[in-house]
Amino acid sequence: METILNLQHVSKTYKSGSRELTVLENVNLSLATGSTVSIVGPSGSGKTTLLGLCAGLDRASSGSVQIQHTRLENLNEDQLAAIRNKFIGFIFQNFQLMPTLTAVENVMVPMELRGEKKVRARSMELLEKVGLADRSHHYPAQLSGGEQQRVSIARAFSNKPLILFADEPTGNLDAETSGIIVKLIFDLNTEAGTTLVLVTHDAELAAKTQRIIQLRGGKVVSDKPTMAVV
C-alpha cells in the first residue's frame, strides 16, 4: 500500500536557557494511506510534539517529514498553511472552535478559505452527519462539550482530508459522550478513506486503531499492529 506519511530520523530539541532539551529523538516511521494509528505514551513523552511535526504545525530540528512525496522542511510557512487547509484535518482535546463563530460558520471556515462556493449548504450537510443541523446557529459557548466536539469533527472532515490528526479527542468528555464521538470519528474516517493519527492516553481507544506506536522519553519504544479491523 502507498505510504502517505514518512518520518526519517526526526528529532526535535528546544533551547531552555543555556541547555538544550531533546523532546523527540531519531523517530522513524511510515504510515500507509487509509491506515489508522495511535500514538501513546506517558505525559511528556513527545506525543503532541510528534503530532505537531507530522501535521506541519512545527518544524523538526533534524530529519525529514514527508507527506506523500513532499518534504515539509522544504516548504515555507504559507505553503505549510496551504497543506493544512487542503489535505489535513484536526480534532483537538479542547475542541478549539472559534468562540465568535456559530457552529455552521466554524465548519465553513476551511472551505471559505479555499474560496469554495456554496459552503453553507455543504457545512449544513456535515453538521447533519454529526447530528447537529438544528444547532447550527449556536455559538460554541451555547453547546455542550460533546456537541462542540461534533462541530469540530464536521469541520475536520470539511476538506475531505488525506490525514486526520486527533489529539486526545475524548480527553474532555464523559464516557458516554466519548463513545459517541469515537464512533463518529471512525465511521466518518472509514467513509472518507482518511488516514487517522490519534494521540491518546486511552488504551481502549488506542486499541481501535490498526497500529499503536508507543513513545517514551522522545523515542519510539514499540510499534505494533493491533487486532483492530479496518
Place this chain on the structure above:
Amino acid sequence: MDRINLSGKGVTKDFRFNLPWLIKMAWRDSRKSRSRLFLFISSVILGIAALVAIYSLGNNLQDELNNQAASLLGADLEISGRHATTPSIKKIIDSLGGQRSAQQNFASMVLFQKNSGTRLVQVRALQGAFPYYGSLETLPLSAGKIFLNSQQALVDETLMLQYGANVGDSIKVGEVSFAIAGKLLNAPGQTGFSSAIAPIVYIPLQYMKQTDLAQKGSRISYRYYFKFKKGTDVETLVQQIKPRLEKNDLNYETVESQKEDTGRSFTNLTRFLALVGFIALLLGCTGVASAVHVYIKEKINAIAILRCLGVRASQAFVIYLIQIVGIGFIGSFIGTVLGVFIQQFLPYVIKDFLPVAVNTPVSWPAVLQGMTLGIIISILFALLPLLSIRSISPLNALRVSFEPPLRRSDPLKWIIYVLIAIFVYAFTYVQMNSLVKALYFTGGIAGALLILTAIARGLMWTVKHFFPSSWNYLWRQGLANLYRPNNQTTILIISIGLGTALVCTLLFVQSALINRITLSTSANQPNIVLFDIQTNQEDSVSALATKFGLPVKERVPIVNMRLEDINGITAAQARKDSTIRLSRWLFSREYRVTYRDSLASSEKITSGTWKGKSKGNGLPEISVEQNFARRSGVEIGDTMTFNVQGSLMQTIVGSLREVNWGGIQTNFLVVFPTGLLEEAPQFHVLLTRVPSQQVSANFQQAMVKAYPNVSIIDLGLVLRVLDDILVKIGFVIRFMAGFSIVTGLVVLISSVLISKYQRLHESVLLRTLGGSRKQILAITALEYFFLGALAALTGILLALAASWALAHYTFETPFHPQITPVVVLFILVCGLTVLTGMANSRGLLTRSPLEVLRQEV
C-alpha cells in the same frame, strides 16, 4: 479522494488572498469584542476632537481675517513714525491723495474727575473719518462719530466700569477735561488683552496741543490713515514710496500686510494649541497600542486555530488589521463630530485673544484632516502589537502554554517605530514650519515618554523591592496586582502622569511668575514708576514725592536715540552685503539710553574699563550690556554712531557690563558717560515706594493734577493685570491640557475594562477561598490607589524638574514650589483614579463564583 500534488510553490497557486473573506472574518471575529474594541479607540477620540476643533477654529479664523482684514486696519494704508510731522514727511503724506485721517498715540495718565481716580491709559488723539472700514463700536452707537466734533472722549468700557464712570462724566487728559461721549466697546484690531494691558481713550486731535502732553522727548506715535479710490493698487503705491518712508524712519501697514501679520500670530496660536491637542492624541495612541497588545494576547488561541485550519500568518494579521482600521475609522468619525461640537465653544475660550468675531460653521478641510490623522495614527500605533500576530504558531492550539522561540528584534517593528517618528515629525513640522523646532518637539515628546516610562518602571521596581513584606495581605495583594501579567501600569502611569505633569507645571510656572513680581514689589523695593518727567519738572516731582513721605529710590535721565552705524557700517550697507553679520534690528530699534558717572547696584563690569565721565579728548567711551553685545556681535573698541534726535554722536565701546534684570529698577543696554547728553532732549524716570493703595491713589491724584504729562506705572496694578492675563492664558492651556487628562482617564477606564476578565477570575478565586466582598473591594481600591499615587508622583516629579528648569533658566528666579496645590492635585488624581477604577470594577462583586467557574470549563 484528492491526490496530493505538492510540488513546491505550486501548492499556493490557488490559495488566494481573498480580501472579502478576510473582511468577513474580521467582522465575525469582532462579534464579542466590539464594545471592547470601541473602548480601545475611545482614548483617541478626545485627541482627534481637540485637533478638529482647533483646525476648524484656525480655518474659520483665517476666513474671518480675510473677510474683515480691512476693518482690522480700518484703512487702506497706515503710515506711522516716531517723529512729529516734518516738511519732508508732510510732502510724502500730501503726495498720496485719497481720504486721510491723523492720529497720535501715546501713554498718559487720565483723571476721572468725579472720584479723582487715576490710571495710565493709551490715548489716541484722532482727526478725520477713521476708521474707514469697520467702526469704533461705542455705546451709545453715535458716540463713535460725534465725539470728534467737540471736547469729548471715548473711554474703554472696562475702565469706565472700574472707575464707576458714566457717559457725560468728565475725564482729564493732560490739561484738558473731556466729557465722556460714550463707552468704547471695540476699536479696529483691538483684543480683550490689549485693552486689559493698556485701556484706550479716544480724544479729538484738535485738543492735543491744549493737553500740553506733546513735549520734548515725549514718546508719541504719529499715524496717518488713508482711504483710496476703489481699484487703487496700494501694494504698488507702497513700493514706490518705500525708500522715502525708510529715509524718514516711517513704517507702513497695508490691509494685506496687516492680514499677514494678524494671520501669522493666530496661526502661531492655533498651531500651539494644535500641538497641545496632538499630545492628547499621542497619549491616546499609546493607550490604543497597549490595549491592542492585551487584545491580541487574548486572541492567541483563536489565531492559532485559524492557523491550524490553513490561514496564513499574513492573512491572520490582515483580519485584525481590518478590525483596527474599522474602529480607527469609527473613532475618528466620533472624534471629528465631537470636535465640530467643541469648536462651537472654542471662540469663547480664547475670546480675549481674538481681534475679530469668529463664526463657527463646519470646516470641511478640518474634518478631513481630523479623520485622516485619526485613522493613520491609530493604525500606526496599533501596528506595533498587531505585528506579533505573525509569530503566533498554530502549535498554540495544541498547547496553551506554547511560547514561540524568542525572535531577535523584529525588523518590521523597527520600521513601524521609524514610521511613527516620521509621522510625528512631519505633523509637528507642518505645525511649526521649522525643521529644527519640529525636531526638538519630536525629541521632547520622545524624551518625556521615555523619562515617564523610566520613572514609572523605576518607581515600580523600588516599590516591588522595598515594600515591607510584613504589611497585611490586602495591601500586599493590592500592590502585587500592579505586576500582574498583561498589567497596564506603565501605560497608565504615562498617560495619567503626563496629564498631571502638564497641569502641575502650569501651576508652578504661574505661581513662579506671580512670585517673581510679588517679590520684586516686596520689602523696600520700589513699586511706583514715574516716567515722562520733563527736565524742568524733575526737582518739583521729587519734592512732591517727598511731601507725601515717599522715598525717592532712583532718578534717571533717559535719552531716545537710534543707531546710525557700527564701525562705519550703516543699515543700508549691512542690508546690501550679506557677508556682514549684523542684525537688522540693531538699526531699526530705538535705544533708550541713560548717562551717569557710576555703576548702578545691579551692574558689574565684565570686560574693558568703566569711564563715568567724558574727558572731551577722543571718542566718548560707552558701556554695553554683555548679552546684547554678544547677540549683536559688538566688541570692545568698536565704534557706534548714534542719531540723537537729529544730531550724530560717534562713540566707542569702552566696557561690557553684566546686568541683573531681576529687580524693579531702571536698567539699560547702553550707558553713556556724563558730560555729553545733558542738553539732549530727554525725559526722566523716578522710582519710589508707596506703603499702601490709599497713599498710592492720593499720590497719583496729586501727580496727575500737578503734572498731567507724567505717566505713572503702579506695580500693584501691573501685578493684578498680570494675574488676570495669566489666569486667562492658564484657562486656555488648562482647557487644552484637560484633553490629555481626560484621555488619561479614558485610557484608565479602557484598561480596567480590558483586564476585567482577569480581575473577575482572581476575585472569584479569592471568594471561593473565603475572601469577603469587603476584602476584595479593599484590594481593588488599594490597587487603584497605588496606581494613582505612582502616576501622580511621576507627573509631579516631572513637573518639578520642568518648572525648576523654567524658573532657573528662563525666568531666572529662585524656585520654591508651593506644597498645598501639589498635595491637593495628588489627592485629586489618586481620588479620580480610585473612583474610576472602582466604578468600572463594580461587576466583579455581583457575579456568583459558580457562574464564572462554569464558564471556565
